Amino acid sequence: MRVKTKMGKKWLSILCTVVFLLNILFIANVTNLPKVGAATSNDGVVKIDTSTLIGTNHAHCWYRDKLETALRGIRSWGMNSVRVVLSNGYRWTKIPASEVANIISLSRSLGFRAIVLEVHDTTGYGEDGAACSLAQAVEYWKEIKSVLEGNEDFVIINIGNEPYGNNNYQNWINDTKNAIKALRDAGFKHTIMVDAPNWGQDWSNTMRDNAQSIMEADPLRNLVFSIHMYGVYNTASKVEEYIKSFVEKGLPLVIGEFGHQHTDGDPDEEAIVRYAKQYKIGLFSWSWCGNSSYVGYLDMVNNWDPNNPTPWGQWYKTNAIGAE
Numbered sequence: 109m110r111v112k113t114k115m116g117k118k119w120l121s122i123l124c125t126v127v128f129l130l131n132i133l134f135i136a137n138v139t140n141l142p143k144v145g146a147a148t149s150n151d152g153v154v155k156i157d158t159s160t161l162i163g164t165n166h167a168h169c170w171y172r173d174k175l176e177t178a179l180r181g182i183r184s185w186g187m188n189s190v191r192v193v194l195s196n197g198y199r200w201t202k203i204p205a206s207e208v209a210n211i212i213s214l215s216r217s218l219g220f221r222a223i224v225l226e227v228h229d230t231t232g233y234g235e236d237g238a239a240c241s242l243a244q245a246v247e248y249w250k251e252i253k254s255v256l257e258g259n260e261d262f263v264i265i266n267i268g269n270e271p272y273g274n275n276n277y278q279n280w281i282n283d284t285k286n287a288i289k290a291l292r293d294a295g296f297k298h299t300i301m302v303d304a305p306n307w308g309q310d311w312s313n314t315m316r317d318n319a320q321s322i323m324e325a326d327p328l329r330n331l332v333f334s335i336h337m338y339g340v341y342n343t344a345s346k347v348e349e350y351i352k353s354f355v356e357k358g359l360p361l362v363i364g365e366f367g368h369q370h371t372d373g374d375p376d377e378e379a380i381v382r383y384a385k386q387y388k389i390g391l392f393s394w395s396w397c398g399n400s401s402y403v404g405y406l407d408m409v410n411n412w413d414p415n416n417p418t419p420w421g422q423w424y425k426t427n428a429i430g431a432e
Contacts, residue, residue: 151328154260156222156299158332158362161390162429163189163220164408165365168211169200169228171398174412176214178396181414183218186429190215191224191266191364191392196248198240199229209255212263224301224364224392226266232307235273242268242287250294265291265298266364270336272305280305281318285325292327301332303364308336316350319359332390334364337380339373341366347379355387362390367406368420381428393424 164187166178182190192211194203208225215223227248233239245268249256256263267287272280284302291300302322304310315322315333323331333354341347354361363384368377384391399406408421417425 153297153328153330154299155330156261156264156332158222158264158299158360158390159388161189161222161362161392163187163191163391164393164424165191165193165395167193167395167398169193169195169203172203172207174398175211177412179214179218179220181409181412182396183220184414185425188221189223189390189392190220191226193228193269194225194248196227196229196240196245198244199238202248205252205255208252212255212259216262220262222262222264224264224266226269226301226303228269230268230271232273233268233271234276234279235307239273240268242271242283243290245271246287246290246294249291249296253294253296256296256298260298263298264301264332265296266301266303266334267291268303270303270305270308273307277305277312277314280314281322284322288322288326288331297328297330299330299332300326301334301362301364303334304336306340308334308365309338309340310335310350311340316353319354320357323359332360332362334362336365336394337363338365338367338370338375341375341380342373344376344379344383347376348383351383351387351389355389360389362392364392365394366392367394368423369405371403377423378427381424391428393420393428 164182166182168175179190194208196202212223227245229240230242230245231239233241249265256265271283288300304315306312306314310316319333323329335350337347341350351361363380366375366377366380368375381391393408394406395408397407397409397412405420407418408424410416410418
């Protein structure tokens with residue numbers, strides 16, 4: 109009996125040790141799990157899942173005093189993401205690192221799944237003489253790197269908004285590859301968003317036809333492509349054809365901007381929302397509030413008030429957000 113008791117204690121001790129070690133492994137694995145909205149690949153790179161993102165754009169660099177009002181309003185509608193307009197100081201007032209840190213912190217506290225930060229000063233480069241290059245946008249990202257590190261599970265870096273107009277847009281290919289390389293060489297591991305040329309609408313299919321080589325230029329393969337759908341996408345067939353070209357190649361795509369009207373034509377907003385949901389790609393309307401008078405119809409709310417939607421805002425709230 110005495111021998112059996114000793115053996116029993118021995119096995120009990122071994123069992124307790126095994127359970128203890130398993131608990132340590134379990135805790136370690138739970139601690140290392142990616143946060144909501146992110147997925148970790150086998151090499152440990154955090155890749156944000158953009159397929160379920162739905163949000164709008166907020167023109168922060170022009171309305172810096174409206175940040176909390178805008179973000180709270182956007183979130184109150186049930187949107188799980190927001191694309192935030194920043195400036196590197198080339199064309200508008202530079203948004204400092206401390207302010208970017210506040211945007212990230214506030215967005216996290218409000219429960220957004222992920223946010224997109226973009227440099228707007230690149231808009232229409234090559235055609236608009238006031239625009240800066242992607243390389244200049246990269247320098248800004250490097251300058252504020254300290255507040256972006258540690259937020260790889262939450263922040264998508266949109267290198268530059270609509271980084272080429274309709275002149276010399278073929279240069280977009282190498283400029284984009286070089287910008288991605290520069291960011292990776294600087295140590296950024298974030299999901300990077302790439303805007304199309306041709307004022308974001310890619311009517312030349314430059315991004316569509318070169319997307320695979322752009323992806324392969326990223327050593328982390330952690331990119332998402334962004335198309336802006338305005339007047340070029342005025343029929344359902346055009347909308348679906350463009351989206352399918354990425355889906356069929358297994359390349360991630362989001363609609364980074366779209367509206368219900370535009371100065372260059374009338375986009376098919378119903379098709380844009382329908383196919384974004386059907387093919388499971390992220391969707392961002394333009395924009396919450398504060399548009400210039402000549403495109404004021406793109407405001408989603410009146411006077412920054414989420415309880416006072418415009419017709420465009422009400423339509424988006426009902427058909428894009430409420431239909432989830």
